[in-house]
Amino acid sequence: MHRIVFLDRDTVAPAVTIRRPSFPHEWVEYGRTQADEVIGRAADATIIINNKVDLRAETLARLPQLQLIAIAATGTDCVDKQAAADRGIPTVNIRGYAKATVPEHSFALLLALARSIVPYRQEVLAGEWQKAGQFCFFSNPIVDLSGKRLGLVGAGVLGNQVAEIARAFGMEVVLYDPAAKPGQAGIVSLDELIETSDVISLHCPLTNETRGMLDLAAFRRMKRRPIIINTARGGLIVEEDLEVALDEGLVSAAGLDVTLPEPPPLDSAFMRLARRSNVICTPHVAWASTEAQQALVDQLIDNIENFVAGNPTNVVAPD
Structure with a gap:
């Protein structure tokens, strides 16, 4: 009988129902698990469910019963x-569940920044409208998205869904993806994307190639003072460099849903960025609509059942 250990159940909202697998099993779940608690909690696990807990080689070596992550x-x-692969343990993940929620959140950030929604709201609450003494006031810039160029880093499901929304707003869309086929329509080099985009939105995984891809050198090549949107992974942006870029006017605004580590320390660059009027920070919730979370856990159990049935799905290759 399989022993299934969910290391961080609190990463899924409590209102979301997780059905139990159809095969005989023991189910154990923990709200949160620190890296040094994994072995004590999952020593006899055959299947580990994990979201963000680090599972490194030294930990995996001490989980002799483990068959699936x-x-x-x-x-x-x-x-x-x-x-994990060296020990014959496949890693499976969730795919396609966030094709509505992440693009919608990305555009919510973009629209709010382009139209200065947050600072105008704050000023209304502070009584600035009354002080202006007329039907409106102009303390923050407002720009239209129509006619602007959106550069998308990542041409997968999420990037292409954002592109579809953007075109409905009348935006020109270009994409960069190292995995894209040469000559594919709409695909440009990363250099061209950085240098010619009015908005840059990140939708790619965090790898050795993409880590720190938006650093000060990249910001200094941005000719159109773009809005930066990141709903992918925090390590894609060097946040201290983003502070400098905002100070120097190299970029006009930023919407950030992710950072490293999560949650960020109170004295981190992310938290300093969050206090700026032209930055909106949210706590890694772009993926977390009710509908998306339910689709995620349903696919999670499907993956586990398919593995036990001898037909594994969504197996991730080693980096």
């Missing part, structure tokens, strides 16, 4: 997948 998310950078 089922990630309750798309990102798998929390797992040493090569070490």
